[in-house]
Amino acid sequence: MSAPAAFRTQLLDAIPRLRRYARSLVYDTHAADDLVQTALERALAHWHQFDQRRDLLAWLLSITHNAHLDEVRKQSRYAPLAEDDSGTQQAGPAIDLDAGLDLLRALQRLPLEQREVLVLAGVEQLSYAECADILRIPIGTVMSRLSRGRAALRALLGSPADAATPAPAAARRPTLRRIA
Incomplete structure (x- = not known):
């Protein structure tokens, strides 16, 4: 039939x-x-x-x-292991860090779990519930992967919003001065 x-x-x-x-x-x-x-x-x-x-x-x-x-x-x-310039083997494709990052390359560098959620929610405009249903994961996991994926994209693309955000207190180090 x-x-x-x-x-x-x-x-x-x-x-x-x-x-x-x-x-x-x-x-x-x-x-x-x-x-x-x-x-x-x-x-x-x-x-x-x-x-x-x-x-x-x-x-x-x-x-x-x-x-x-x-x-x-x-x-x-x-999957065969790829050999890099030094003669050692590494799994997967080598990433060219010197190349200019655009959205496509940045997305490609994200883990598959984050990329899937970003594409389904951001590009396909599906709800969190629909994403969760498609990927067979809880809605909370969809939201956390989406949040981490967006943050990673901003970092990869050098978003100005990240530059304006002050570093957390633990990341700031006091400067030392020599007193004579």
């Missing part, structure tokens, strides 16, 4: 938002398109399990998120 035409139409309408979310997860157009295709295949295969009272986009984003986690788990089993 195939999915009804109305369901397929809604899937097609959701593709641009799914692609944007997938690109924020993997930062590779081809891998993002593969991720969206996997999510759409899963959605079509399990369309009968969709609860009509639920938002379709939230359901699709949840499927995309889970497909991404499956891919990360699969790749982590076979």
Whole structure:
């Protein structure tokens, strides 16, 4: 039994938002398109399990998120170590600290947990409850990851708001003077 035409139409309408979310997860157009295709295949295969009272986009984003986690788990089993200039091995891609930071690079440098919440809440304009449902985490965790992610982005982008904020008392050190 195939999915009804109305369901397929809604899937097609959701593709641009799914692609944007997938690109924020993997930062590779081809891998993002593969991720969206996997999510759409899963959605079509399990369309009968969709609860009509639920938002379709939230359901699709949840499927995309889970497909991404499956891919990360699969790749982590076979991930080779990259070799840096000194000949030592390190896991993952090297980060170019001298390059100018823009929003895309700053987002890429954030931990996946913070990046997911920032994209879902900030870009996709989903509520905290919808984010929590998609990521299968408590709302409080969504709020704390969002707060930490925003703070990390401000730090990475050198926000002027951070410069105006005085350092905490523990971070300020008194200056010593020599008395002759």
